[in-house]
Amino acid sequence: MVYKVVIPGDFISDAADRAGEGTYVEDGKVYAIRYGVVDEKEEIKVVPFVGKYMPSKGDVVIGKIIEISFPYWIVDIGSPYEARLHMSEAPADKKIEFGNMHAYLDIDDLMVAKVINIDTLMRIDLRLMEDFQLGGAGRLIEIPHTKVPRIIGRKGSMIKMLKDKCKCFIFVAKNGRIWLKGSEEEMDIASEVILMIANEAHTSGLTDRVAHFLDSYSNKIRKGIER
Template sequence: MEREIVLPGQLLSENKTDSGPGTYVKDGKVYSLLYGIKNTRNKIAVIPFSGKYIPSGKDFVIGTVIEVTPSNWIFDIGSPYDGLLHVSEYPKRVESDRMPGIMDVGDSALLRVKDVNPSMKVELSMRERGLKPLKVGRIIEVVPARVPRVIGHGGSMVSMLKKETGCEIFVGQNGRIWINGNDSDLDHLTEAIEMIMQQSHTTGLTERVCQFLRNEKDVADAEESIDAEEDLAEEEEAEDEDESEIAEDTYRKVDALLDETDE
């Protein structure tokens, strides 16, 4: 089951049609471009251990305003390239002089990459459900290459985190994660995400993180009164059922998706 660690320039395949992301073809053979882990499925891809976020269309990102111009907000999106959010991409009509009132330098927002042109001009959009300027919560930064791990297979990790902590979570492809909830839950969640980062190359991670969060919760509960504890326990049970339902559902959906793409 172990996946092989590969290095730049390592021969991966003799067949050039195997070339996937993170590889290149020379003389009809496929070589690795990156230092990372080889992923052999359909095509050979190399998932890097580290690296910067490079924006691409349709990515969800979390940005921080670094400048407000008469018609654009300029966002730092944790990549070598800044993102532009034109006023017309804001859900409501905004007059130029009101722009700083909506988002000023230092404010963060949930965004989507609308388009990236070849010279890496990044256009952002907020015209989509769920996207908004952020007023509350925390932002955690992680290695962008490990974002898929936080999301988990078919979103399993992220939905588990949500159920266990009761927090709102938004995972940006640029390695920024926005979380919102009450303080102690956020602390637990932050620890859980750190745990995911440290153990990102291990198996059965979702289970372990789930266990970890439950333990944390038990400790917290123990400090409360007995009544509250009972209530919580009931709630927890209810949540558990809830979770399994949702998880199953997610898996079904993913399976359907996989079927589609396989065809």
């Protein structure tokens, strides 16, 4: 499959009723609104190459605490807007009150959260996802959020392969932040592969190339051990 690259203002189609995200309609014609590739499966969409992450309700994101302002933690989620996490989101047994919020989550701490609400003033409310504790030694890498679907792959095929072959824990958040946990070597391979996928996201036959890359990599390591 060959991807068609478009720039803002490019004519895509006459089917105005199928116009989707990343497009606009003028005089019954569909034009691109962003620099990216066309996806014409059902709706006509333009998938942008890059762009700032815009949170939507239900997204699971990795955030970093940047400020504590009672009764909220202010969280950077890699978008143009700051998000906030209310004090009451901490587990009830923690007894969070004014002055000791940093004891539970301090500035620069990472956390996994779900976007539960966005109002018209672009205030973003988060809910902690307790099952995903980012504790211990790990690594955070960041890719453009537009490449996340490519990392996941169709029905999760790509991420499944990465997890199987890299043997390390990989958590991909909607905002393009990825949490890795494993040995140094495993994390090196995983981050290299993920950055490769992000760089070549617009090309076809990527899954095969990634599989090939991973196989040759693990062979190299095995040889290294034998020697």
